[in-house]
Amino acid sequence: MKSFEYVRVKSVADASRMLGSERDEAKLLAGGTDLLGEMKDYIVTPSRLVAFRGVPNLDKIEWDDKGGLRLGALVTLARIQEDKRIREKFAVLPEAIDLAAMPQIRNAATIAGNLAQRPRCWYYRDEHTHCLKKGGDKCYAVNGENQYHAILGGGPCFIVHPSDPAPALVALGASVVIAGGDRSRTVPLEEFFVLPSQNVRRENILEQNEVITHVVIPAATPGFRSAYVKEREKDSYDWALAAAAVAATRDGSGNVTSCRIVLGGVAPKPWRAAEAEKALVGKPLSESAIKEAAKIALAGAVPLDQNAYKVPLATVVLERALRKVV
Amino acid sequence: MAGVAPPKTKKVKSTITVNGEEKEVEIEVLDVEASWGKPEDRKYVGSRMTRLDGYDKVTGRAKYTYDINLPGMLNGAILRSPHAKARITAINIDAAKALPGVKSVLKLKDAGAIVRYAGDEVAALAAETPEIAEDALRAIKVTYEPLPFVVKEELARDPEAPRVISSERPNVEPGRATTRGEVGPAFEKAAAVIEGEYYAQARVHAALETHGHVVAYQPDGSVKVWSSTQGVHGVADEMANITGLPKDRIEVVCEHMGGGFGAKFGAGVEGRAASLLSKETGRPVKMMLDRRGEAESAGNSPTAKMKVKIAADADGKLAGVEAEGYGTGGIGSAGVPFPYIYPVPNVKVQQATVRTNLGPSNAMRAPGHPQASFLMESAVDELAYKLGVDPLEFRVKNDPFPLRQAEYKIGAERIGWARKFNKTPGRGSGPKLTGVGVAAATWGGGGGGGSLCDVKIAQDGSVVVELGTQDLGTGTRTYMRAIVADELMVPIEKVRVKIGNSRYGFSGGSGGSTTTPSVAPAVKMAAMQAKFDFLTALSKSTGEPLDKMEIKPGGVVSNGTKNHSWDEACKRLPAGGTSSRGAWVPGLAQGGIGGVQFAEVEVDMETGRVRCKRIVAVHDCGVVMNKMTLESQINGGIIQGIGFALTEERIADRHTGRVVNPNLEEYKIPGPWEMPEFEVVIYEYPEAKGVSGMAESPVIPTAAAIANAVYNASGARVRSLPIVPARVLAALGKVKGATA
16 A cells, blocks of 8 residues: 555644645545545555544534434444434435445445445456546446446446445435535535546546535425335345435325435436436326336436346336335 | 273275375274264264354454464565466566565566466565555566457357467367267157256355465574465475475464365465565565455366256156366366266266466365256256156156255255245246255265374373364364263363364365365274273273273273272373374275255345245265254355355456456355355264265255256246346346346
8 A cells, every 4th residue: 555644634624725636646534444445456546644533523413493404424324324313204315324335334434435435346446457437548347347337327437326325315305515625515416426428537526625524405395205225136235236216205195296216326426317206296106107207217228238137127126116105 | 892902903005195196105003993883872972062162263362374473574465467468578676675664575477477367476575564565566567568368268269269378279178078878869769858058157265364374484494384274284295395394394383264165275376485585584474365366366166158958758767968068267177077966877978178368276165066066957957847847856766866865855844845846937926936946966075094193191181182184164173172072081171172283193185075084083093092092001000900991981990890080090190191193094984975955045026136045955974073063064055055156256357357356345255144044954874884074065056956946936047157136137038138
């Protein structure tokens, strides 16, 4: 592992300053569950680690008067998972975390770090494979071993975003508070993520000197329900082959008044299925409406040569998620 | 029998394995009728005993090679080729040597050498910390001229494909072939014929402790080696060769082992490098492989693809098998026993090894058998369904092996075959359907000669049993202690076991289910000798006649009346106590074991996900040493079998030539949630006279039983492993443009 400077900071401003402006020269260290692995594998070789965990007040779970939720960047996945009120109000998030990683990792991993994690693509993670994401000139997945790669939103790189909480939070309409330099901005999480076609070197809009300080979830309206479903090859620690996060509000007669559908494991970012959402609004969540919506959500899928199975799989996963909120 | 007859000895021929070569030697053994006796006469052997070292293991007190940290120790690392095939045109180690903390750098290949797989060893070094060692590897400047390569066996078969080994050597070499009878007429007269192509994937051993050693040159010039090995004596022989020292100047230690599964017999490149680096630096060197090194270079289980045509006659008897297949073990070899357990009258099988630019295969828990079981048992299953015969009945009819005949019956009862077998697979309500399947195993499992065991009894009443074997995690210490305690009729706590050191009496490598049948007989003979030596010494000391002395629980009875407690008797021994040696004899070990497993699975018809709900495993093992660790061995085999069936595959990229999943993230070994309900039945039968090993048999039939159960549940025949959702959905016809 390349030698690095280890800097403890006590404030967001210090963190931003210590991160500097040279991309990847300094990296923010929170739970470290992703970053340290990348460093050991020589995928990133920062000269400085900015230890963020000492910054006060970023490990809080706070509710506002209306029932909105503010999660500090350093809140661990395990704490969200254990929180009864979050599970009651925003089930999709703890359900996603239940199926993410393993207890040891969930105890260390932070919610902000989870959103900013790098892809697990096995070409990206191989020190000796110089792919697009690392400044190379091709995506090795296109003609290679692409059984786990993207069927939606891919190109020129075909990673899938690895996070389980991310689709859940996008479904909840969450925002992230980002601070850096002399500014702070609040961005809808959906707009936080970028596709490879926008910027192949990164997965989100964070600038080098920026950090996520909070994740904010708006209060739920009456009649709101949410759920997460994930399919994988094994249940003891595995990434999603396909996942679906669903949040829907229904009126007294059972008709959907609003709904958000986000797919995981199938696209380079949490994949919002807007057309499918539209198809459900104003209708009850009948079996035929569910099937129709799931079909619409996957209509634009373009599989690679080994991942066509993800189309029927993601369709079923979404159907099951929708049935959970009925 | 009252008293003890003076020991007669005889000379017998025995085979010992030294450096992987079998040698015939003459050994002197006790000339007594060796027997394990009746179960009711044994207090410990054959009972349920918790693992002697279990507490040490769960508390972390047990020290594995990986845990050895010595004063002044350096950390070693190996530079591997990133290319699947290349010529090294230049190699410069100066910059690496100049890094602070780097103590020695060693070229393993020179300019001009050819690397034949990504992971092939190029250089090694030793540094003050593992982190410096890793940085230093990257400071070694190697220039490669990349050469054409091929890593997919179906592409390597093309005559135009790049040659893997050398331009003179074709990639395809004829392998195992079997011909008997005539298949043509058998197919013509057949009542049912099945044709199918089956594929078993490449796997890696994925032992939780990687390969490696700590090598320490001692001040007196001797060498001590801590080794994660399946054979301390084999490594000692190899280290003697590497260092040029006589074997008595080498001490190889393996107290605890984090898994070997067939891949850890030799010192390996890492042992050689660690030894040279320790000699040069004068400091201990720890050289453990990382996961990538482990996956690329430390061995794998070869693939097996087989086109099978199989026929049965109108009586439901197997009439003929014609099969053509190939597999790849990288630059190593491939091949499976086929048509496996079935005595088919007409057989024509031709196999080939296809070389690819991947690391060499080596033995992996029942080499070739799990693959053969999956290929053959799948085809047999398909044939039974086509005939309209219950696949279990079909096996009972076609598999004459007596032990398995009994095991099919027991297992069918336990799994509830009659109730759970679906006559029409794939029918049922709801997306999740269940079904059952069955498959069988065969293995040798007998022991080999050469083991020399010592039993020492001290004046303080303590007993030590000592043997140069090693415990791979199977429970060797526990049964060794039991055998001695039973023979001397002392409480088991009195016996201390010393193994895992090449300074102790010879024992062979632990592989092929041979450890227990090689070790236990030698321990038994040593314990019998110890009993005689002990009573002889006591007789001399007390003047009581030897032929009137008898060991009873807790002590010695003399002349039928006079009692000595064990501790009092031991006080009468000479100052040095007694020291006795026993050697392996035939008659206490036996081979030729069977084993049958039944699987119950649940298939999600919409997602293609398979979950194994229950395994009933019925296994014979001759005379049982310890029921608890025996069951544990069977559980372990089943777990590995589930990985083979459902989740594990080593995947190499055809364009980069590199293994894409050299880690435990994407090489998916089963975890706690993949565990089914285990029901292990040990089939004990009175005719058993010897002890057999139980490592291979339980890993063999699991995958085939699961695959057959998947069909019985879903109606989808998945002919390639692992049975992941992609393959099940394809077999169910749910994936556009894909076939199973």
